[in-house]
Every structure is written in C-alpha cells, then in structure tokens.
Amino acid sequence: MVVFVSGASSGFGKEISKKFIKEGHKIIALARRRDLLIGLQNELGEACQIIISDVNDIFSIQNQLKKLPQDFKSVDILINNAGLALGLESAEKADINDWEKMIQTNINGLIKLTHFFLPQMVSNKKGHIINIGSIAGTYPYPGGNIYGATKAFVKQFSLNLRADLYDKNIRVSNIEPGLTGGSEFSLIRFKGDNNKANKVYENTKPLQPKDIAEAVWWVASLPEHININRIEMMPTTQAPAALNVAKN
Numbered sequence: 001m002v003v004f005v006s007g008a009s010s011g012f013g014k015e016i017s018k019k020f021i022k023e024g025h026k027i028i029a030l031a032r033r034r035d036l037l038i039g040l041q042n043e044l045g046e047a048c049q050i051i052i053s054d055v056n057d058i059f060s061i062q063n064q065l066k067k068l069p070q071d072f073k074s075v076d077i078l079i080n081n082a083g084l085a086l087g088l089e090s091a092e093k094a095d096i097n098d099w100e101k102m103i104q105t106n107i108n109g110l111i112k113l114t115h116f117f118l119p120q121m122v123s124n125k126k127g128h129i130i131n132i133g134s135i136a137g138t139y140p141y142p143g144g145n146i147y148g149a150t151k152a153f154v155k156q157f158s159l160n161l162r163a164d165l166y167d168k169n170i171r172v173s174n175i176e177p178g179l180t181g182g183s184e185f186s187l188i189r190f191k192g193d194n195n196k197a198n199k200v201y202e203n204t205k206p207l208q209p210k211d212i213a214e215a216v217w218w219v220a221s222l223p224e225h226i227n228i229n230r231i232e233m234m235p236t237t238q239a240p241a242a243l244n245v246a247k248n
C-alpha cells in the first residue's frame with residue numbers, strides 16, 4: 001500500500017511512517033521541515049518519498065506528487081496527522097493569531113488533503129482516511145478552547161465522511177489520543193517554553209507517539225470489511241475530569 005502521512009517529520013507522523021515502512025508499505029511523507037524530512041528518508045530508504053510543503057499548499061503538493069516514482073502515484077491510505085495546539089490561555093486572553101493558525105492547520109489543511117485524495121480513492125473503489133483527532137474534541141478543558149473545537153470538527157467530519165462513503169468501500173477512522181509525551185506537542189503549545197512543556201508530563205506516564213502509531217496501524221491492517229470509526233485512547237494515568245463548579 002501507498003500511505004500519505006502529513007506532519008511526518010516528527011512525533012506521531014514520524015512514528016507512523018516508521019511503522020508502516022517496517023510492515024512493508026510505502027510512505028509519502030509530507031512536512032515543511034526539509035532537514036528533518038531528508039533525515040527521515042535517509043533512515044527509511046527508498047520506500048519513503050518526501051514532499052516538502054505546507055499542508056495547505058495543494059498546488060505545491062500536487063506538483064511534487066507528479067515527480068514521484070510511478071509506484072507512488074496512487075495513494076491507498078491518507079493519514080491526516082498534521083496539527084498543532086497553540087496556547088493554553090483562557091479564551092478571553094488568547095491570541096487570535098493562534099486561533100487562526102490552529103484552524104488553518106487542523107481544519108483547513110486536513111480538509112484540503114482529504115478533498116484532494118478522495119476522488120482518486122472513490123474511483124479506485126478503495127481507500128482509507130485516518131485522521132488524528134484528540135480527546136480534546138470530546139472533553140472540554142480550561143484553555144482547550146479553539147484547539148478542542150478544531151478536533152471536534154475532525155471527529156464530526158470523519159463521521160460525516162463515513163455517511164458519504166460507506167457504500168464506496170472507503171474507510172474513515174478518527175484516532176483520538178489523550179495526554180501524549182515524547183513529541184513537540186507541548187513545546188509548540190507553549191511557544192518553546194521547555195519548563196512549561198515538561199511540567200505537563202511531570203510525574204506521570206503519558207502515551208507515546210509509538211502507541212499512536214500502533215493504533216493507526218491496527219485500524220489500517222484490519223480486514224477491508226471492518227471500519228473502526230473512532231478510537232479514544234488515554235494513558236492509564238488520565239481520565240475524563242469531573243465537572244467544575246465556580247463558587248464565588
């Protein structure tokens with residue numbers, strides 16, 4: 001199978017790419033960071049082809065796809081992994097640019113790639129779109145405001161895609177991880193503040209990118225007649241929080 005992975009240069013995307021290559025598949029790895037992508041290709045070899053682009057730049061992605069070897073032309077699985085959280089401030093203090101950037105990547109980038117690959121999958125009468133959602137799309141938490149809302153979009157979009165595709169042999173799955181360490185997620189959320197980022201995982205045992213890659217691999221490797229709609233996964237040390245009541 002040919003598997004297209006967005007946000008492939010680090011974290012979940014990198015582990016997902018490594019896992020599918022290990023299982024004998026081909027990867028088209030998309031990311032903006034040239035050096036990291038070239039490093040990934042050096043590590044994974046010719047079965048990993050790279051596309052250096054912003055996830056929103058479909059024109060550039062399309063042009064680079066055309067230059068790939070023939071056996072990478074038809075994508076069987078699209079893994080919409082690119083996404084980010086920016087800030088954890090209460091909504092009234094949040095930066096509007098952060099909100100827009102999250103919408104731009106987590107929603108716009110994801111729908112553009114999906115819209116680009118879907119007609120090809122329908123005409124091939126097979127395909128699988130695997131979205132990386134989040135528990136933040138289901139459970140509200142302070143400061144999760146737009147990040148959680150983008151992931152709620154991803155969840156509902158995934159379910160609505162199934163409504164259109166159930167009779168076209170296209171699978172759609174939404175993987176919804178909770179607290180996950182070992183990636184740049186919190187460092188990016190806190191704009192490079194290592195102390196704040198490390199504190200998120202202090203004295204706990206979060207999920208790791210490898211755990212997410214295993215879940216993605218599992219849904220993809222099931223027999224074709226099985227569609228996993230959603231996987232909500234948390235570390236054992238995390239649980240949905242109690243409701244807060246302000247008493248002033």
Ligand code: 8X3
Nearest residue numbers: 134135136177178179
């Ligand atoms: C990542 C999970 O709980 O940090 O999407 O929002 S959480």
